[in-house]
């Protein structure tokens with residue numbers, strides 16, 4: 506443990522930034538979060554956390570709070586586009602807990618974000634309470650004193666720290682201000698995101714099956730795929746529908762979408778898909794999907810990147826936020842173990858422990874873009890055969906992914922399952 510505390514300024518109060526603040530707080534470090542938005546929050550959509558992320562969140566004392574907001578899928582189900590035939594079914598729930606020591610859970614993003622935020626601000630929690638600033642868009646970095654980087658906000662406020670972390674998402678301003686290489690790539694695809702009310706699904710015999718059991722479901726079809734799962738105990742079905750992009754990406758980033766657009770994007774698919782998508786309500790949206798090219802340079806002196814700012818990936822492994830949480834855990838282990846003099850080395854060790862791992866997940870997510878969207882034929886049949894055996898869908902296995910980056914022994918021992926239910 507460090508004998509002398511210091512200050513870490515974090516640009517970005519998303520899931521990555523807040524997990525980082527909390528993990529550093531637990532190590533006794535003073536944290537300052539600068540969020541560009543007027544209010545801290547998350548988009549109205551769901552999120553899946555695999556055991557690699559759940560384990561870290563439990564390690565930060567959040568098990569009880571997460572149990573109150575989670576929905577636990579019993580199985581992961583893979584279906585074919587035309588007739589909904591089940592290609593493969595993998596048990597999650599207790600099997601995952603037994604094998605990986607932590608659960609696979611689903612949340613409303615806003616609920617998960619709120620749990621993290623409350624923990625950062627909790628005066629009773631361990632370590633110094635996180636200082637949180639909204640309407641604080643970081644636009645520049647002053648490194649006149651390289652040991653004390655200063656985050657400069659749009660309105661001219663200056664926040665100095667011993668370390669500056671850019672957790673400000675895929676279009677990171679910290680990344681640009683620090684002069685890291687531009688690695689942003691448009692995928693050519695876009696996704697619709699929608700929350701479909703569970704009571705509407707329950708009222709229609711064609712869609713009632715979606716609520717029979719909680720599943721994490723992927724439908725595979727040529728050029729497109731569909732992911733859905735229940736959140737808030739079936740109050741909503743969260744839908745992510747990925748299709749070739751029709752968005753002018755220079756002009757638009759997120760646009761509103763309608764239920765009929767969603768339905769029309771899946772012509773010829775099983776009738777139950779149209780029945781499901783037609784029930785999407787007013788706040789459906791469509792997003793151009795970007796990623797970052799794999800690049801192991803995440804640190805420059807006392808400025809380091811974290812989460813989507815350094816390893817934004819396509820959402821085809823549902824791992825972007827989970828990888829950001831792994832970044833947070835490792836960064837906290839490294840910074841928490843040094844005094845001011847050791848910061849530079851700690852940041853380098855953080856990157857050494859994380860960049861290859863996260864890069865492999867980036868690559869695996871990109872591989873899935875092709876694998877998920879194969880036209881019907883021999884390659885698709887071979888893919889489905891592999892999925893049936895569940896040896897994994899890309900070069901990384903679930904064993905590797907869900908075990909996560911190795912953390913210090915005491916961390917995993919003191920916070921993992923089993924726990925009383």
Ligand SMILES: Cc1cc2nc3c(=O)[nH]c(=O)nc-3n(C[C@H](O)[C@H](O)[C@H](O)COP(=O)(O)OP(=O)(O)OC[C@H]3O[C@@H](n4cnc5c(N)ncnc54)[C@H](O)[C@@H]3O)c2cc1C
Nearest residue numbers: 517519521541553642643673674812813823824825826827
């Ligand atoms: C459709 C879809 C589904 C996904 N599903 C999953 C999933 O199931 N599981 C999973 O693990 N991941 C999933 N992901 C990925 C996940 O959403 C991201 O990887 C994750 O949100 C990244 O977290 P972050 O904190 O790095 O960045 P962000 O969530 O983008 O947060 C960045 C924060 O920084 C703020 N900010 C931006 N610029 C500035 C600035 N200049 N100054 C200050 N603040 C700033 C933003 O307002 C925001 O609050 C999915 C992604 C998509 C698109």
